Amino acid sequence: MTKAITPHELDAVPEVTRLATGERGGVSGARSEADYSPDPKELRDDQVDGPELTARLAKTWGTQKGLIGALSTVDHKVIGRRYIITALFFLFLGGLSAVAMRLQLARPESSLIGPDLYNQLFTMHGTTMMFLFGVPIGEAFAVYLVPLMVGTRNIAFPRLNAFSYYVYLFGGLMIWLAFMLNIGPDVGWFAYVPLSGPEFSPGKRADIWAQMITFTEVAGISVAISVIVTVFKLRAPGMTLDRIPLFVWAELINSFVIIFAMPAVVTASALLLMDRLVGTHIFNPAEGGDALLYQHLFWFFGHPEVYIIFLPATGWVSAIVVTFARRQAFGYIALVLSLIATGFLSFGLWVHHMFTTGLPQLGASFFTASSMLIAIPNGIQIFCWIATLWDGRPVFRTPLLFVIGFFFIFVAGGLSGIMLASVPLDAQVHDTFFVVAHFHYVLIGGNVFPLIGAIYYWFPKFTGRMMNERLGKWHFGLAFIGFNVAFFPMHITGLMGMPRRVYTYLPEMGWGNLNMISTIGAAVFFGSFLLFLYNIVTSARRGPLAGPNPWNAGTLEWASASPPMPQNFDRIPIVTNREPLWAHRDSLPVAAGLSVENREQIVSTVTAGRADLRESTPEPSIWPFLSAVAITILFVGSMFTPWALVWGTPPLALALIGWFWPKAGTEDER
Amino acid sequence: MTKASFQPQDSEELLPHRIVLNVRSMPSYAYGHRSPIWWGTVAFAAAEGMGFAMAIGVYFYLVFINGNWPLSAPPPDLFWPSLFTVVLLVSAWPNARAKRDGEQENLSATRRNLVIMSLAGIVLLVIRIMEFNGLHVRWDQNAYGSAVWLLLGLHTLHLLTDLGDTVVLTVLMFTRHGHGKRFSDVGDNAFYWYFVVASWLPIYLILYWFPRWW
Numbered sequence: 001m002t003k004a005i006t007p008h009e010l011d012a013v014p015e016v017t018r019l020a021t022g023e024r025g026g027v028s029g030a031r032s033e034a035d036y037s038p039d040p041k042e043l044r045d046d047q048v049d050g051p052e053l054t055a056r057l058a059k060t061w062g063t064q065k066g067l068i069g070a071l072s073t074v075d076h077k078v079i080g081r082r083y084i085i086t087a088l089f090f091l092f093l094g095g096l097s098a099v100a101m102r103l104q105l106a107r108p109e110s111s112l113i114g115p116d117l118y119n120q121l122f123t124m125h126g127t128t129m130m131f132l133f134g135v136p137i138g139e140a141f142a143v144y145l146v147p148l149m150v151g152t153r154n155i156a157f158p159r160l161n162a163f164s165y166y167v168y169l170f171g172g173l174m175i176w177l178a179f180m181l182n183i184g185p186d187v188g189w190f191a192y193v194p195l196s197g198p199e200f201s202p203g204k205r206a207d208i209w210a211q212m213i214t215f216t217e218v219a220g221i222s223v224a225i226s227v228i229v230t231v232f233k234l235r236a237p238g239m240t241l242d243r244i245p246l247f248v249w250a251e252l253i254n255s256f257v258i259i260f261a262m263p264a265v266v267t268a269s270a271l272l273l274m275d276r277l278v279g280t281h282i283f284n285p286a287e288g289g290d291a292l293l294y295q296h297l298f299w300f301f302g303h304p305e306v307y308i309i310f311l312p313a314t315g316w317v318s319a320i321v322v323t324f325a326r327r328q329a330f331g332y333i334a335l336v337l338s339l340i341a342t343g344f345l346s347f348g349l350w351v352h353h354m355f356t357t358g359l360p361q362l363g364a365s366f367f368t369a370s371s372m373l374i375a376i377p378n379g380i381q382i383f384c385w386i387a388t389l390w391d392g393r394p395v396f397r398t399p400l401l402f403v404i405g406f407f408f409i410f411v412a413g414g415l416s417g418i419m420l421a422s423v424p425l426d427a428q429v430h431d432t433f434f435v436v437a438h439f440h441y442v443l444i445g446g447n448v449f450p451l452i453g454a455i456y457y458w459f460p461k462f463t464g465r466m467m468n469e470r471l472g473k474w475h476f477g478l479a480f481i482g483f484n485v486a487f488f489p490m491h492i493t494g495l496m497g498m499p500r501r502v503y504t505y506l507p508e509m510g511w512g513n514l515n516m517i518s519t520i521g522a523a524v525f526f527g528s529f530l531l532f533l534y535n536i537v538t539s540a541r542r543g544p545l546a547g548p549n550p551w552n553a554g555t556l557e558w559a560s561a562s563p564p565m566p567q568n569f570d571r572i573p574i575v576t577n578r579e580p581l582w583a584h585r586d587s588l589p590v591a592a593g594l595s596v597e598n599r600e601q602i603v604s605t606v607t608a609g610r611a612d613l614r615e616s617t618p619e620p621s622i623w624p625f626l627s628a629v630a631i632t633i634l635f636v637g638s639m640f641t642p643w644a645l646v647w648g649t650p651p652l653a654l655a656l657i658g659w660f661w662p663k664a665g666t667e668d669e670r
Numbered sequence: 671m672t673k674a675s676f677q678p679q680d681s682e683e684l685l686p687h688r689i690v691l692n693v694r695s696m697p698s699y700a701y702g703h704r705s706p707i708w709w710g711t712v713a714f715a716a717a718e719g720m721g722f723a724m725a726i727g728v729y730f731y732l733v734f735i736n737g738n739w740p741l742s743a744p745p746p747d748l749f750w751p752s753l754f755t756v757v758l759l760v761s762a763w764p765n766a767r768a769k770r771d772g773e774q775e776n777l778s779a780t781r782r783n784l785v786i787m788s789l790a791g792i793v794l795l796v797i798r799i800m801e802f803n804g805l806h807v808r809w810d811q812n813a814y815g816s817a818v819w820l821l822l823g824l825h826t827l828h829l830l831t832d833l834g835d836t837v838v839l840t841v842l843m844f845t846r847h848g849h850g851k852r853f854s855d856v857g858d859n860a861f862y863w864y865f866v867v868a869s870w871l872p873i874y875l876i877l878y879w880f881p882r883w884w
Contacts, residue, residue, distance in 0.1 A: 016691055026697070229710050263717055274820075279809070281815075288741045293735075591690070606703075613704065614696045
């Protein structure tokens with residue numbers, strides 16, 4: 001059954017000893033239940049084949065019908081789909097708040113929106129885009145795609161993953177409900193003290209902001225850990241480190257950045273809450289605290305945050321470029337090393353957000369240098385993508401168009417970023433619309449354009465149907481023009497001195513025309529999203545059916561059905577190449593022997609990707625949902641009384657025990 | 671393969687399978703780094719370790735800003751935290767036993783070890799309460815008090831979490847579920863306890879000795 005490698009056949013499957021460890025489960029000298037031979041009565045996938053195997057596996061791995069079933073699901077595709085839709089929903093809410101602000105700013109002395117609502121609007125816009133859209137959307141794609149791309153059946157810790165989704169959803173709903181009740185936060189998306197402290201922001205608005213951070217960070221760190229362990233331990237046999245798809249690398253590095261950056265913002269927001277609610281003095285200079293400490297903590301997270309938003313996008317770009325250039329990525333190793341370098345360097349930039357706070361000059365110079373340094377790995381990536389396209393035979397379908405748009409917009413944003421890295425220029429334009437223009441070029445160029453490309457690209461996998469190509473091209477045209485018309489003039493309004501976060505301005509300032517142009521651009525840009533929404537809804541219902549691999553792509557997610565069955569693959573693929581489906585066009589080499597009746601998947605080794613264990617993964621459970629409800633009660637309650645930490649803990653502990661307590665009748669128990 | 675022509679596939683069919691490896695006889699779980707849960711525990715310890723690092727950073731930032739330290743309060747008492755440290759360090763021994771006997775899948779020894787670890791956790795929690803009483807500063811007195819309570823509170827949270835985890839696991843091992851993969855969970859629980867021990871040592875030095883040396 002097994003083929004040996006011959007020099008003529010580079011993509012041949014290596015011998016079994018290179019695909020599996022063959023080690024015992026127990027430690028040496030001990031008799032372990034791990035090594036018991038499996039129940040002979042249990043059906044395994046080397047005994048059935050074809051449609052029967054598909055149907056039986058779908059039953060084993062499926063999600064139960066009904067509300068309880070839907071809330072108990074642990075299928076990474078179901079949770080991933082919810083994550084993506086929720087993040088896009090928040091993108092639209094964030095976009096609507098932006099449109100409202102643009103309408104207000106279109107004319108000088110406009111009285112459409114008053115200062116209080118305007119403060120809430122820009123806070124909600126920034127907070128939503130950064131915490132409820134920017135971070136979750138990258139993780140959402142990881143939840144859906146990483147298990148498929150590494151050739152496994154579910155994400156590691158699927159219950160934790162489900163839990164994280166509900167926590168994220170509840171946190172997002174909480175802050176938007178508060179906004180609708182006119183207690184939305186109004187202290188800016190980074191909520192600097194002393195403005196957000198107990199003295200200047202009485203009431204609950206700043207608490208809502210800080211507690212929303214807690215929700216999203218608990219969710220974000222949980223997903224990051226699931227993704228890391230999925231990539232480390234659940235890769236298909238043969239997927240060595242240098243055969244991991246670039247998208248998966250990007251999500252892996254991203255998850256590491258999340259794990260090390262997010263504790264900083266949790267510290268910042270938790271200390272802010274403590275200062276506000278229980279009278280600590282961490283940020284209170286009158287009692288030995290310090291307000292700038294808050295900025296250090298926030299930006300120690302805040303700068304990596306930019307890369308948390310950007311890194312998944314590099315993964316989307318790599319996947320799209322390779323597929324539509326019809327060749328393997330140019331400079332795979334350089335691309336991976338650039339991702340890692342970006343991840344590390346992103347932690348050394350935070351002070352460039354604080355150049356106007358009067359820091360020592362030596363410190364400022366260091367952070368200028370490191371801010372310029374990070375342009376190097378990013379530049380390497382751009383050049384690798386261009387080289388891939390240059391040497392390939394690019395096919396200009398909608399996903400690739402958005403990637404091309406990304407090149408132009410992101411590079412323009414990068415250039416204004418290098419300008420801002422220099423302290424004198426930064427001091428001049430700090431808190432003006434120049435900065436607003438810069439970071440929208442970087443964030444919309446660096447995240448939203450690749451995201452839209454990614455949705456066009458993976459939509460057939462998610463839904464089984466193609467999106468409309470003609471509408472897609474119109475969408476791209478409108479988005480590209482609308483974006484530039486909206487944001488390019490802001491460079492100039494900023495240089496003319498228009499500050500951020502003002503709800504209106506006087507006609508004598510001469511900013512009226514440029515603002516009107518920006519508003520028109522914003523309307524066009526928003527219109528492009530309505531077209532996008534229309535395309536999504538109509539294509540999901542009536543689009544032409546897509547086969548498993550409509551783009552003729554090379555990575556493993558395209559080896560599953562569209563949309564994928566609950567088990568993803570009927571048998572776990574064996575990987576011999578970076579683009580497995582280009583290497584094996586006639587038949588897919590696979591591993592057999594896993595249970596058909598229980599949720600088993602292959603656990604492999606971290607570097608060589610050799611099959612090591614056949615471990616069972618958790619069954620559906622309602623407890624992660626109940627735990628999320630319990631933690632929501634605890635978090636929301638603690639904004640009103642510290643005693644919520646006391647009475648909120650027993651229900652949470654109970655839910656967690658329910659979660660971890662083994663159920664009778666599952667594989668574990670036999 | 672490098673430059674294949676682009677033709678959208680209209681095929682509805684998935685690729686046929688060619689079986690090249692059979693995993694039927696592979697073990698169903700393993701210990702340490704071979705187990706996904708171990709990596710999850712490491713990742714959680716990394717994220718929480720980062721939280722400790724941030725809190726320690728806050729503490730020293732405030733020392734640097736203020737110059738004199740501790741702020742208008744005597745340094746905290748040494749007796750209870752030192753006793754805590756000793757008991758915590760001693761607990762590493764039954765913890766190591768728990769891990770080793772778990773790997774041997776020795777049920778009676780594992781039960782005994784887990785009971786010892788649960789008791790150790792409870793004793794430590796009692797000492798911790800005494801420790802809070804000897805701080806000589808409240809969290810709302812000044813920034814020094816806030817930072818002290820922050821660090822001690824953060825560690826207590828970890829102590830409580832691991833104690834809860836250990837107690838549940840202990841009960842579990844006395845039920846019919848106490849076999850197989852649960853022994854691997856015992857190892858991971860022991861691993862997390864090491865994290866609780868290791869994260870305490872710098873905090874002990876910072877909270878109780880640093881103000882005396884400064």
